[in-house]
Amino acid sequence: xxxxxxxxxxxxxxxxxxxxxxxxxxxxxxxxxxxxxxxxxxxxxxxxxxxxxxxxxxxxxxxxxxxxxxxxxxxxxxxxxxxxxxxxxxxxxxxxxxxxxxxxxxxxxxxxxxxxxxxxxxxxxxxxxxxxxxxxxxxxxxxxxxxxxxxxxxxxxxxxxxxxxxxxxxxxxxxxxxxxxxxxxxxxxxxxxxxxxxxxxxxxxxxxxxxxxxxxx
Numbered sequence: 001x002x003x004x005x006x007x008x009x010x011x012x013x014x015x016x017x018x019x020x021x022x023x024x025x026x027x028x029x030x031x032x033x034x035x036x037x038x039x040x041x042x043x044x045x046x047x048x049x050x051x052x053x054x055x056x057x058x059x060x061x062x063x064x065x066x067x068x069x070x071x072x073x074x075x076x077x078x079x080x081x082x083x084x085x086x087x088x089x090x091x092x093x094x095x096x097x098x099x100x101x102x103x104x105x106x107x108x109x110x111x112x113x114x115x116x117x118x119x120x121x122x123x124x125x126x127x128x129x130x131x132x133x134x135x136x137x138x139x140x141x142x143x144x145x146x147x148x149x150x151x152x153x154x155x156x157x158x159x160x161x162x163x164x165x166x167x168x169x170x171x172x173x174x175x176x177x178x179x180x181x182x183x184x185x186x187x188x189x190x191x192x193x194x195x196x197x198x199x200x201x202x203x204x205x206x207x208x209x210x211x212x213x214x215x216x217x
Contacts, residue, residue, distance in 0.1 A: 077210055079156060084207075092145040093163055096171045099138035107169075111181035114139065119176070126176035142172070149174050164198055 083089050103110050114132035121128045127150055131143035153161050153174050163172040168185035182188060184195035193213040200211035 073212070076212070080210060081208075083152075088145075088148065089163075092141075092149070092172070093165075095141040095145070096138070096163055097165045099136070099141045100165065100169060100171045102137050108181045110134070110136070111138065115142075115176050115180065116178075127174050129176075145172075146174070162194070166202070168195075168198055168202070170194075 100107055114134045114136070115129060116126060118132065119126050119129050130146055132139045149161050149172075153159070160173055160175040160177070162170055164184070165171050168183050168187075170180060170182055170184060173180045179189045179192075179194065184190055184192070184198050189195055196213055197211055201209065204211070
């Protein structure tokens with residue numbers, strides 16, 4: 001009987017020992033599980049908050065860019081309307097048209113040679129020549145008006161500025177590239193937006209008409 005009681009006592013002690021070991025383990029597991037759940041919930045809540053903040057920031061940036069573009073296009077419209085009524089521009093167009101007609105049968109070749117090929121300034125700086133030494137009436141007119149147009153484009157941040165006659169001849173440009181002194185109605189550049197802009201203005205000769213085309217390469 002003593003042996004049986006002894007065995008029973010040892011069994012009770014072992015069971016108590018196992019329970020005593022399991023309880024802290026369960027507490028630790030429960031705590032870890034709770035931390036994991038709370039951490040996961042906090043992660044998703046934080047991720048959602050960051051996503052919303054990033055979206056709001058991008059929307060604000062997009063609206064700022066839109067407003068900047070609207071302001072830029074408005075400034076271009078204002079410049080065009082102002083220059084369209086500018087007596088200096090009117091006088092320049094008349095003078096360049098008159099000088100163009102005196103260049104003879106090959107105005108494009110003559111002006112390309114004088115202002116591009118024989119221009120002492122390198123490519124990208126051709127606009128720095130005020131007057132070609134070809135003795136033409138055109139160069140005298142160019143010397144008079146070119147510094148003013150060049151300064152205007154520099155101050156306003158424009159790449160170039162163009163003057164046309166009513167036949168589509170590009171009688172003047174500030175930057176003097178390959179389209180200078182060509183015809184945008186039937187010439188090489190007729191299918192560009194420069195040609196489109198001229199035809200749009202020609203076909204709608206209203207004092208308040210304004211024609212803009214999308215930016216392209």
